[in-house]
Amino acid sequence: MNIDSIQNGIVIDHITAGKGMKLYELLNLDELDCSVAIIKNVTSKKMGKKDIIKVDADIPVNIDVIGYIDPGATVNIIKNGIRAEKMNIQMPAILTNVIKCKNPRCITTTEQELDHVFKLADKENKVYRCVYCETKEERVI
């Protein structure tokens, strides 16, 4: 299967197979006018299978979203057809407005203007907690 290489844009590589669509959603890539390719279940020597996302435009990407969904992914910035930068992703210490607190007793349910902020409470088990009520996030993937 051939996907054209891009001249200026972003390639999110080494996505754990199955997480590409969730990243596409949370990064709001459906709102873009440019070409966006999601390639699922690509054969990978290192991972067995992986997903890849290619965005044919130089747009800002919310690295925190990628770090939350799949910290093993890599982000490559492509300029003039070559890789200008490779970013290794880490789980963000603070996650702002990526996920919402589901605790009905949390202040975020009544104060509509408040940012939904989660902090990384347990890196080993990938647990984020709401900074307001400390409720554990319900993992979206």
Added chain:
Amino acid sequence: MRSVIDVLDLSTTELDELIGVANDIIDHPENYREVCKYKKLATLFFEPSTRTRMSFEAAMYELGGQVISMSSAGASSAAKGESVADTAKTVSCYADIIAMRHPKEGAALVAARAAKIPVINAGDGGHCHPTQTLADLLTIYREKGSFSNLTIGLCGDLKFGRTVHSLINAMSRYDNNKFVLISPEELKVPSYVKRDVLKAKRIPYIQTTDLLGAMPDLDILYMTRVQRERFFNEEDYLRLKDSYILTPEKLKNAKSDLSIMHPLPRVNEISVAIDDDPRACYFKQVLNGKYMRMALILKLLKEADRL
């Protein structure tokens, strides 16, 4: 701006300092009668409270300060849809420090981030109630002389009781304590508290449903209420409710220097016959709560350069 939302916002050194000040207030109240003269505490209580509100008000008056408050949440701008942040910013223009209770979890943090003055969390839903824990800690210190080498029994509703979780957290920071967690199966301490606090810090604990069996080992017995609405069925409630009512008979095998504590209000979980027992500390907790609130108000006003 320094605020106190959770008791863990205070280091053990700061807790020691607060306990030192509270003890000094108890010994020399005359030295504190005017220290907060011309300073104002705003009590923002968005849900009903009798004891906590009165305790804060009494604390500020005994420091020589004044108290301003809204008559009720229904009569405030909150009823018109004002945000907690805006309320906190507004009240910052009138007062020097805020004590706030709100039914939503995290509301005190929102207020603290917006306010220009220190905010003390006086209870945010089922989340935190740090000044209750401060009252508990001063009581333990005054009764036992230290925070270490204690076997602490917690009895009743250990699942939903925020004071229980805070006390476990606070006492886990001291050496050589043991916990005996006494509750019906339905109301056991949540697994995250056991995992994140007790197991993480390798603190010995046992879980049991048997209050009588646990009694002889305890240095402290912290009672909480088992509420009917927490049970899935009425049968279980009726079967268990009397097991967790403390009566003089149940204290027969208890240590002579046991300290019996309760965050109050009680309904029937401690028999009034125990009130005159020298081991009963729950009304001392109420008084100690006022002294710790005085110490905390002083500390935060000093840190905010308002004293």
